[in-house]
Amino acid sequence: MSGMTLIVKTIARLVVGFIIVFGCCVVLHGHLSPGGGFAGGAMLACGFVLVLLAYGRTETRRIISENRAATWDSLGAFAFLSIALVGYFSGAFFRNFLPLGRQFQLISSGTVMWSNVAIGIKVGACLFAAYLVLAGFRTAEDM
Amino acid sequence: MVLYVLTMVIFLAGLYAAMAKKNIMKTVIGMLIMDYAVNLMLVLIGYRRDGLPPIMTSANEPASAFVDPLPQALIVTSIVIGLAMTALMAALCVRLYQRYGTFDTLHMRKLKG
Amino acid sequence: MDNSQLLPLLIAVPLGGAFIIPLAGRLREKAAEAIALLVGVALLVLAAAALAGPASVYRMGKWPPPFGIVIVGDSLSCLMLILIAVLSLCIIIYALGYMKRFTARPKFYSLLMLMIAGMNGVVLTGDIFNLYVFLEIAAISSYALVAFGTEDQELEAAFKYLVLSGVASSFILLGIALLYSKTGTLNMAHLAKLISAAPADRVVQFVMALFIAGFGLKAAMVPFHAWLPDAHPSAPAPISAMLSGLLIKALGVYAIIRIFNGIFSVSGTLSTILIVMGLLSMVIGVLLAVGQWDLKRLLAYHSISQMGYVVLGIGLGTPLGLAGAIFHMVNHGVFKSLLFLCSGAVERSTGTRNLKELGGLCHRMPVTCTTCSIASLSISGVPPFNGFWSKLLIIIAAVQAASTMGNVAYVIAGITIFVSFMTLVSFVKVQKYVIFGKLPEKLAAVKEAPVRMCISLVVLAVLCVGLGVFSHAALRKLVLPARDAALDKAAYVERVLPEWGSQAVTLGEQ
Numbered sequence: 001m002s003g004m005t006l007i008v009k010t011i012a013r014l015v016v017g018f019i020i021v022f023g024c025c026v027v028l029h030g031h032l033s034p035g036g037g038f039a040g041g042a043m044l045a046c047g048f049v050l051v052l053l054a055y056g057r058t059e060t061r062r063i064i065s066e067n068r069a070a071t072w073d074s075l076g077a078f079a080f081l082s083i084a085l086v087g088y089f090s091g092a093f094f095r096n097f098l099p100l101g102r103q104f105q106l107i108s109s110g111t112v113m114w115s116n117v118a119i120g121i122k123v124g125a126c127l128f129a130a131y132l133v134l135a136g137f138r139t140a141e142d143m
Numbered sequence: 144m145v146l147y148v149l150t151m152v153i154f155l156a157g158l159y160a161a162m163a164k165k166n167i168m169k170t171v172i173g174m175l176i177m178d179y180a181v182n183l184m185l186v187l188i189g190y191r192r193d194g195l196p197p198i199m200t201s202a203n204e205p206a207s208a209f210v211d212p213l214p215q216a217l218i219v220t221s222i223v224i225g226l227a228m229t230a231l232m233a234a235l236c237v238r239l240y241q242r243y244g245t246f247d248t249l250h251m252r253k254l255k256g
Numbered sequence: 257m258d259n260s261q262l263l264p265l266l267i268a269v270p271l272g273g274a275f276i277i278p279l280a281g282r283l284r285e286k287a288a289e290a291i292a293l294l295v296g297v298a299l300l301v302l303a304a305a306a307l308a309g310p311a312s313v314y315r316m317g318k319w320p321p322p323f324g325i326v327i328v329g330d331s332l333s334c335l336m337l338i339l340i341a342v343l344s345l346c347i348i349i350y351a352l353g354y355m356k357r358f359t360a361r362p363k364f365y366s367l368l369m370l371m372i373a374g375m376n377g378v379v380l381t382g383d384i385f386n387l388y389v390f391l392e393i394a395a396i397s398s399y400a401l402v403a404f405g406t407e408d409q410e411l412e413a414a415f416k417y418l419v420l421s422g423v424a425s426s427f428i429l430l431g432i433a434l435l436y437s438k439t440g441t442l443n444m445a446h447l448a449k450l451i452s453a454a455p456a457d458r459v460v461q462f463v464m465a466l467f468i469a470g471f472g473l474k475a476a477m478v479p480f481h482a483w484l485p486d487a488h489p490s491a492p493a494p495i496s497a498m499l500s501g502l503l504i505k506a507l508g509v510y511a512i513i514r515i516f517n518g519i520f521s522v523s524g525t526l527s528t529i530l531i532v533m534g535l536l537s538m539v540i541g542v543l544l545a546v547g548q549w550d551l552k553r554l555l556a557y558h559s560i561s562q563m564g565y566v567v568l569g570i571g572l573g574t575p576l577g578l579a580g581a582i583f584h585m586v587n588h589g590v591f592k593s594l595l596f597l598c599s600g601a602v603e604r605s606t607g608t609r610n611l612k613e614l615g616g617l618c619h620r621m622p623v624t625c626t627t628c629s630i631a632s633l634s635i636s637g638v639p640p641f642n643g644f645w646s647k648l649l650i651i652i653a654a655v656q657a658a659s660t661m662g663n664v665a666y667v668i669a670g671i672t673i674f675v676s677f678m679t680l681v682s683f684v685k686v687q688k689y690v691i692f693g694k695l696p697e698k699l700a701a702v703k704e705a706p707v708r709m710c711i712s713l714v715v716l717a718v719l720c721v722g723l724g725v726f727s728h729a730a731l732r733k734l735v736l737p738a739r740d741a742a743l744d745k746a747a748y749v750e751r752v753l754p755e756w757g758s759q760a761v762t763l764g765e766q
Binding site for chain 3: 154158161162167170174177178181184185188213214217220221224227228231232235236238239242243251
């Protein structure tokens with residue numbers, strides 16, 4: 001699957017940065033405004049999918065291959081589970097063990113922000129990996 | 144009340160598409176419609192008259208009339224579960240197309256008895 | 257560290273295994289199998305420790321119910337946990353030997369760990385939406401595992417299973433949504449209090465119908481059984497054993513017991529519906545099974561029939577019926593897994609599942625054939641194996657119900673005995689065509705299954721014999737406490753919501 005025309009590639013290169021930054025912003029502000037881990041992760045995955053659509057599969061595989069995306073996927077999920085387990089060993093499973101700051105600040109509400117970050121990484125990586133794998137199938141005529 | 148009935152109509156339409164269609168892509172879309180209908184029912188259940196979105200800002204006291212926030216958490220979970228199922232169904236459809244060259248279930252009759 | 261601290265580990269350990277296994281498998285191929293085996297052993301130790309201690313309640317994140325999620329480890333949950341742990345360990349050991357001819361093995365073990373984590377979560381949780389989430393985790397892993405070999409048959413069967421099971425999950429979610437709109441809570445103990453205090457109106461009856469449809473499909477009851485004869489034979493043998501031996505019980509029957517005894521109460525119309533569904537499943541399952549020539553398809557139809565026994569026991573509503581149902585659930589898990597694992601060993605050695613092409617294997621594969629015979633005798637209800645005792649309990653409960661139901665109860669008992677006889681007939685057929693008889697020339701060179709597969713077969717056969725011979729002790733120590741935990745709504749509510757007291761709960765509206 002080769003890429004698209006030069007116009008599409010240029011615009012994609014300009015826009016992808018904004019998409020990734022906006023996705024990270026939604027992930028980090030999960031405890032203050034609607035969104036959080038899953039919605040932000042979906043936006044991150046959309047950013048990568050834009051690169052895939054504009055540049056084609058071989059180019060994108062050079063940047064992020066399926067194995068790397070799957071590794072980040074497992075790491076994100078394991079980070080979420082270890083936040084819960086650290087809470088377990090210091091009280092109760094999923095307990096909020098970091099200090100709760102002042103209300104409505106970015107660094108407040110303890111583990112909620114870090115859980116959002118872990119989920120954002122996981123969802124972004126796994127949606128992109130699933131899309132990459134599904135786009136790689138050959139149809140019955142090409143086989 | 145009318146909204147609840149219309150949501151059930153969407154659910155039944157999705158159920159018909161999932162069960163009675165021969166093309167497996169239409170089955171996938173039918174299951175998506177059923178998931179949307181159940182999520183919509185959850186939104187309707189959480190509604191309170193003249194309620195605000197349940198987001199606390201510094202201008203907002205906690206005692207204001209919010210709509211019920213619990214169904215919204217249930218809906219996010221349900222959307223993620225529906226996403227996982229749809230991804231798996233799409234992968235199965237692609238593989239089935241590779242084997243049989245068609246999406247029509249009348250040609251995929253290897254299992255019988 | 258008291259007993260309640262162990263409960264979250266039973267969910268966290270297999271989840272952690274599921275996330276680490278793909279990473280480890282990419283580094284070293286053997287690491288994935290080692291981690292899976294380690295998790296299996298750890299689960300067995302944790303489940304035994306949970307069973308040995310008293311019933312306990314754990315609050316996630318120290319949030320009090322009904323704001324937070326609680327996980328409850330009472331006798332019924334601990335019995336299911338130990339069943340899941342023992343069968344999972346045997347199936348993992350078997351899979352170490354069987355899966356050598358498949359690629360992408362780390363993904364297989366990862367999905368298997370996710371399925372075990374999901375089943376543990378369903379069995380432990382005390383919150384009805386959490387039950388739905390864990391049910392979906394286990395179900396989605398099982399759809400992927402059924403399609404694991406990616407042959408034509410497996411893909412078709414996985415797609416049909418996915419569609420039907422997905423529709424059932426939507427029904428369950430709709431029921432939970434309507435229940436929440438009526439009561440305003442998701443905690444099962446709180447729901448028990450509110451539902452038993454209010455009269456049963458149309459919304460509650462509609463919710464019960466949705467739950468019967470949804471969970472009945474997961475448990476393969478007869479109007480909704482169409483996915484099972486395709487999905488169970490097409491999966492690889494350890495997955496067939498897992499699906500038939502654990503998944504339809506933990507997701508389907510356990511949820512029926514917990515919800516219909518804990519939140520609603522089994523009486524009147526609900527009891528009649530469950531009895532009718534159970535009888536239909538028993539009869540139709542066994543009649544369709546007798547005519548099958550594919551070994552795994554025959555076993556799959558028998559799963560439908562035996563689950564009919566369990567639902568009949570639940571539907572009778574009496575304590576003896578429920579005890580028989582729970583004991584039969586445990587027994588069926590053990591001998592049906594053993595039968596599917598034996599059929600996997602036969603298929604791996606001979607390359608075929610067709611009964612007409614097999615024969616006389618008792619000379620070449622002694623371990624497989626002995627354990628298969630033990631399991632066949634158990635499922636047919638021959639004393640002193642374990643199937644006999646549980647079927648006897650259900651038949652006696654049916655006869656005892658004659659005082660409330662009249663002569664219909666004798667008809668029910670008669671049908672049960674007839675189905676048991678037909679089960680014996682079909683397994684005599686299996687014995688004749690697979691084990692005894694003459695060995696065809698094509699199969700003259702078959703060898704016994706490798707050691708790792710034989711270990712699991714022998715362990716499960718020993719369990720069959722042990723549960724049968726020591727059935728009295730098993731009943732007294734395991735089944736009767738579980739039955740009491742399922743029926744005793746007031747104690748459950750007291751344990752989960754201690755500060756609210758239990759004086760407001762009436763024990764059902766009999």
